[in-house]
Every structure is written in C-alpha cells, then in structure tokens.
Amino acid sequence: MTRDRKVGLGAMALLLLALASYPYLGTSGYQVSIASTVLIAAILASTVNFLAADGGMASLGHGAIAGAAAYGAGWASLQGHSMATQIALAMVVGILVTTVYGVLSMRTNGIYFLMVTLALGMVVFGLAYRLSSVTRGENGITGIERPEVLAEPWAFYLFLVGCFAVTTAALWVVSRSPFGATLRGIRDSESRMRSLGYYVPAYKLGAFMISGTIASLAGLLAVWHTHFVSPSATELGRSVLLIVMVLLGGLGTTLGPLVGAAIVILVENVVSNSVERWPTVLGLIFILTILFARAGLVGSAAKVLRRRRRGTDAGEPDTAEPAGLTTTTTIP
Amino acid sequence: MAAAVRTAPGPRGPGAPVLVADAVGKRFGGVQAVDGISLTMAPGERIGVIGPNGAGKTTLFKLLAGDELPTAGTVELFGQDVTRVGTARRARLGLGRTFQVSNLFRDMTVLDNVRVAARGGTPRARVFWRPQRPKDEISQRALASLESVGLSRRAQDTVADLSHGEQRQLEIAMALVTEPEILLLDEPAAGLSAVERSTLRRLIEELPRTLPILLIEHDMSLALGLTDRVMCMENGRHVVTGTPQEVRDNETVKAIYLGRRDKK
Ligand SMILES: Nc1ncnc2c1ncn2[C@@H]1O[C@H](COP(=O)(O)OP(=O)(O)OP(=O)(O)O)[C@@H](O)[C@H]1O
Ligand SMILES: [Mg+2]
Numbered sequence: 001m002t003r004d005r006k007v008g009l010g011a012m013a014l015l016l017l018a019l020a021s022y023p024y025l026g027t028s029g030y031q032v033s034i035a036s037t038v039l040i041a042a043i044l045a046s047t048v049n050f051l052a053a054d055g056g057m058a059s060l061g062h063g064a065i066a067g068a069a070a071y072g073a074g075w076a077s078l079q080g081h082s083m084a085t086q087i088a089l090a091m092v093v094g095i096l097v098t099t100v101y102g103v104l105s106m107r108t109n110g111i112y113f114l115m116v117t118l119a120l121g122m123v124v125f126g127l128a129y130r131l132s133s134v135t136r137g138e139n140g141i142t143g144i145e146r147p148e149v150l151a152e153p154w155a156f157y158l159f160l161v162g163c164f165a166v167t168t169a170a171l172w173v174v175s176r177s178p179f180g181a182t183l184r185g186i187r188d189s190e191s192r193m194r195s196l197g198y199y200v201p202a203y204k205l206g207a208f209m210i211s212g213t214i215a216s217l218a219g220l221l222a223v224w225h226t227h228f229v230s231p232s233a234t235e236l237g238r239s240v241l242l243i244v245m246v247l248l249g250g251l252g253t254t255l256g257p258l259v260g261a262a263i264v265i266l267v268e269n270v271v272s273n274s275v276e277r278w279p280t281v282l283g284l285i286f287i288l289t290i291l292f293a294r295a296g297l298v299g300s301a302a303k304v305l306r307r308r309r310r311g312t313d314a315g316e317p318d319t320a321e322p323a324g325l326t327t328t329t330t331i332p
Numbered sequence: 333m334a335a336a337v338r339t340a341p342g343p344r345g346p347g348a349p350v351l352v353a354d355a356v357g358k359r360f361g362g363v364q365a366v367d368g369i370s371l372t373m374a375p376g377e378r379i380g381v382i383g384p385n386g387a388g389k390t391t392l393f394k395l396l397a398g399d400e401l402p403t404a405g406t407v408e409l410f411g412q413d414v415t416r417v418g419t420a421r422r423a424r425l426g427l428g429r430t431f432q433v434s435n436l437f438r439d440m441t442v443l444d445n446v447r448v449a450a451r452g453g454t455p456r457a458r459v460f461w462r463p464q465r466p467k468d469e470i471s472q473r474a475l476a477s478l479e480s481v482g483l484s485r486r487a488q489d490t491v492a493d494l495s496h497g498e499q500r501q502l503e504i505a506m507a508l509v510t511e512p513e514i515l516l517l518d519e520p521a522a523g524l525s526a527v528e529r530s531t532l533r534r535l536i537e538e539l540p541r542t543l544p545i546l547l548i549e550h551d552m553s554l555a556l557g558l559t560d561r562v563m564c565m566e567n568g569r570h571v572v573t574g575t576p577q578e579v580r581d582n583e584t585v586k587a588i589y590l591g592r593r594d595k596k
Binding site for chain 2: 173174176177178179180181182184185188189191192193194195196197198199200206210
C-alpha cells in the first residue's frame with residue numbers, strides 16, 4: 001500500500017468515526033437533522049462527481065433521478081403498499097429513469113450531454129407536476145414513513161453514515177478499477193478508445209447506470225428523511241446545486257462531495273435564517289473558491305499537503321502541519 | 333515480439349489479401365479528399381503511402397480504420413466487407429493503428445496508457461470491482477510492449493513528461509500491445525529529430541515480417557526504405573504505385589516532390 005493510500009484510508013476512518021459520534025456530542029435534534037440532509041446530499045453529489053470526473057459527463061439531471069425514485073416510494077406509500085414494495089418501487093423507478101437518460105445520452109458529449117440531461121430533468125419535473133393522479137401534482141405526497149428500525153432520528157442518521165461510507169467506497173473502488181481507467185480513457189480520447197476496440201457508448205451507459213442507481217438510493221433516503229416529496233425535489237435548481245457542491249469540494253476528490261454538500265446545506269439552512277439572500281452568499285463562496293482554490297477545497301488542500309510533504313522529503317525544514325487539515329485529506 | 337502477433341485466422345485461404353480498398357472515395361462538402369483509391373494488401377506486405385500535404389493520406393487512413401465512412405467504394409478486411417463497420421469492430425477484427433495527431437491519455441502514466449490499450453475491448457475492461465493490479469497478465473503484456481519499443485524505463489512517468497519522440501514510440505507500443513494482425517501507421521516520424529527517426533526506423537524494421545503494415549509518410553526516404561510497395565497520392569487521386577525504386581524514379585513523383593524532400 002502506498003503512503004498516500006494509507007493516509008487516505010486513515011483520514012477516511014477518522015472522518016467516519018467523527019461522523020458517527022456526532023449525535024452523541026450533545027447535538028440538538030435540529031442539528032442531527034441538518035447533518036442527515038448533508039449526508040444525503042453528499043451521496044447524491046458523489047454520483048455526479050464520479051460521472052463528471054471519471055466519465056467527463058457533467059449531468060444536470062441527477063436531481064430529477066433522485067426525485068423520480070422519491071416519487072416511486074411516495075406512490076407506493078400512498079397506495080398503502082409494504083415497506084419492501086416502497087423500497088423496490090423507488091429503485092425501479094429511479095433505475096428506469098436512469099436507463100432512459102443513459103440510452104438517450106450515451107452518444108453525446110460535453111455540452112450536448114449536459115443539454116440532454118437537463119431536458120430529461122425538465123420532463124421529469126413536468127410529469128411530477130402534471131401527472132397529478134399519480135404524483136398529487138403541486139401538493140406532493142406527504143406522510144411517507146421510513147422503516148421502523150430507523151424511526152429514531154439518530155438511528156436514521158447512523159444508517160446514513162453507513163450508506164455514505166458504503167457508496168463512497170463503492171465509487172472509489174469503481175474509479176480505481178479497469179472500468180474506471182477505461183472511463184477516463186474515453187473522457188480523454190473517444191477516438192483512441194474506439195480504435196482500441198472499445199464500444200464507447202456501452203461504457204458510458206455503464207457509468208451512467210452505476211451513478212444513477214446510487215442517485216436513486218439517495219432519492220429514497222431523502223424521502224425517508226423528509227417524509228415528503230413534491231415537484232420541487234425534481235427541479236433543475238437541485239441539480240445545479242449538486243454541481244456547485246462537486247466543484248466547491250473538488251472535482252474528482254473522494255471527500256469533496258461531502259465538504260461541498262456541507263457548505264451548500266449549511267448556507268441554505270443556517271445562513272438563510274439571518275440573511276435572506278442566501279443564494280448570494282453561496283454565489284460569493286463559490287466565486288471565491290473558483291478564484292483562489294480552483295481544484296475545490298478538498299482538491300486544493302490535498303495539493304498543498306502533497307507539495308509540502310514533497311518539500312520535507314527533499315530535506316527542507318519541517319513546517320508544522322495543522323493537525324486539523326489531515327481529516328480533509330482526500331484519497332487522491 | 334514475434335510471439336505477440338497472432339497468425340491471421342480465417343475462412344480466407346493462405347495468400348488471400350488482408351485488406352482491400354476498392355475505388356474508395358470521401359467527399360467533405362466541396363472537397364473531394366479521397367477520389368477512387370484502390371489498394372490491395374497481401375499478407376505480410378508493407379505498403380507505403382506518400383503524397384504532399386492535403387493529398388488525402390490521413391483521410392484514406394480513416395476510411396480504412398473506420399473513423400470515416402466512405403462516400404464511394406468498399407473496404408474489405410480479412411475477407412469481410414467492413415465498409416459500414418465502425419472503428420471498434422474493425423479493431424477487434426485485428427486492425428491496429430497509430431494517430432498522426434497524438435491523443436495519448438496525458439494524465440495517465442505511460443504504463444497505464446498501454447494497459448488501457450492492452451485491455452481494449454476485452455471483458456477485462458469491464459471489471460469494476462477490482463483494482464488494476466501491477467502484476468497481472470495485462471500489466472506484463474504492457475511492460476513487454478514498452479520494452480519492445482525501448483520505453484520500459486519511462487513506465488511510471490506521466491505522458492506529459494515524455495519527449496515528442498517518446499510519445500511516438502508510446503503510440504506504437506499501444507498499437508502493438510493489442511496484437512494486431514495488420515498495422516496502420518500515420519506519419520509516425522512526423523516532427524522527429526534525425527536520431528529519433530533512426531530509432532523509429534529500427535523499431536519498425538524489427539517488427540515481425542509476418543505483420544502487414546501500411547505506412548503513411550511524408551518523408552520519402554523513410555517511406556521508401558521500409559516498404560515493399562509504395563503508392564503516391566495527390567489531390568485525393570492515385571498517381572503511381574510501384575516498388576520504392578520505381579516510385580523514386582517516376583517523373584510525376586519527382587515533379588510533386590521536387591524541392592520538398594527536406595520539408596518538415
Ligand atoms: N473532416 C474534414 N472536413 C473537411 N475537409 C477535410 C476533412 N478532413 C480532411 N479534409 C480535407 O481533405 C483533404 C485531405 O486531407 P488529409 O488530412 O487526408 O491530407 P493528408 O494527405 O493526410 O495531409 P498531411 O500530409 O498534411 O497530413 C484536405 O484538403 C483537407 O483539408
Ligand atoms: Mg495526414
């Protein structure tokens with residue numbers, strides 16, 4: 001195991017420990033609830049991150065995929081179906097929508113891919129609004145319960161920490177696998193990959209399916225958290241915020257989505273209490289990050305740490321490393 | 333290296349051509365880039381294609397490789413009509429190629445570039461639950477291929493750190509690791525220094541004689557020195573085909589190339 005990898009795994013273990021102990025540090029119910037929102041957003045953002053960083057496909061439709069999955073659970077709950085059916089339906093609807101997205105977008109690139117995902121997101125939004133016999137239109141579906149064992153907010157929160165750990169690890173493994181290398185090859189040069197015998201669209205579809213399946217899970221978790229789904233869950237704005245989270249944290253970093261999600265959710269929920277124009281605050285943070293830490297907060301921190309370590313390895317005087325920073329070290 | 337090249341399988345008999353282009357043409361809007369070119373390549377044959385800038389060499393190359401579909405004529409690979417068949421499928425049939433304009437994976441290491449090439453189109457490329465391993469069969473093949481082009485000591489460097497000449501060598505390593513049964517090279521010597529050129533020349537000379545090669549090259553001495561037969565093109569059209577000596581002595585070729593020999 002390389003040193004970078006050891007540091008990364010150690011940081012990840014510490015972070016999970018910190019996340020898991022959070023509800024026991026005298027935190028209020030509200031704080032645990034916000035932290036739950038952050039974790040769900042982080043899972044969703046990490047699916048966008050994977051697709052954009054390894055696949056070179058920036059999606060503006062992932063909010064709608066999660067929203068569609070949420071509606072799947074909502075509809076099943078409305079019909080009085082069992083919990084198992086609710087879960088199954090959420091995943092089936094989410095994966096179906098993902099398949100439609102994937103099939104329609106796998107032959108596109110860059111801006112065209114962006115437009116296809118955006119347009120499909122709008123279709124989902126439109127359906128959520130108009131198909132009111134299924135979705136209850138503007139009012140949305142309320143009273144969606146989560147499984148009995150997760151009823152307590154702290155239990156649900158701990159479950160989310162587990163989900164975050166598992167999905168992050170899964171995407172990390174995929175990214176380092178031969179499939180991940182193939183994706184990056186396609187991102188860098190489709191023509192070369194074709195000439196090496198790769199059926200490019202099939203790999204892009206595969207990446208989209210992996211990403212969309214986890215996004216569907218995030219949608220189910222979201223509806224378990226809020227017990228509610230309405231068309232606003234599928235709005236374009238949600239997908240845009242996911243991209244903002246990814247860029248704030250650092251495209252292609254393992255922990256960037258969590259950091260980005262934390263900032264966005266905190267600004268959205270906490271700053272908005274005192275400052276009415278929270279989008280302006282978020283915009284400012286975003287611009288400052290892009291100007292001064294273009295690789296995102298995690299990406300830039302990792303760069304600084306790596307440079308510094310290389311410096312000390314070369315025998316330069318050891319400047320004290322701020323201990324707190326190590327927890328944000330990404331697995332590069 | 334010889335062991336790395338499979339002998340061509342096939343329904344086709346011994347001596348049947350590996351590649352046949354029949355009156356292929358390609359029109360881009362108002363430009364007739366390739367105009368009725370016919371070409372037959374026998375097993376183990378090395379063919380050079382020369383011609384001035386804009387003659388249509390790269391376009392012909394793309395028609396053969398499958399990057400562009402012809403607006404006229406047909407292409408046959410190993411006895412199979414592939415005129416409407418895409419690049420990936422032709423690669424799987426055994427067509428290996430290099431690119432005139434380098435599009436290597438710049439952020440990856442040299443070894444990873446060749447590994448991606450080695451897995452090309454095999455079920456191994458679809459494994460997503462296991463990390464790439466440094467000691468598996470793919471890595472061994474990749475290292476052997478790097479060795480054969482003289483790049484093994486750069487295996488762990490990123491492509492961005494390679495010199496131009498080394499990048500051309502890597503191009504060839506990536507084509508060879510796919511174990512092609514026919515190899516198309518588009519101006520492999522473009523932009524190389526004299527020393528790099530002779531390295532490359534030796535590299536091509538040492539490839540197994542059973543491997544058919546189509547070599548596109550501006551540089552007459554290289555194209556004529558490495559091939560059994562040469563075709564000269566101009567303005568998309570066929571000018572003359574013959575042995576290197578015949579082409580060298582051809583009056584039209586002389587006129588086309590007069591004063592151009594040290595260009596580039
Ligand atoms: N995609 C395209 N669209 C329009 N015209 C093209 C396209 N590709 C090539 N051409 C034109 O076709 C002609 C032949 O180009 P081609 O690249 O095949 O020449 P070449 O012989 O490879 O030249 P060079 O020696 O400079 O590489 C040129 O006039 C070129 O401008
Ligand atoms: Mg050319």
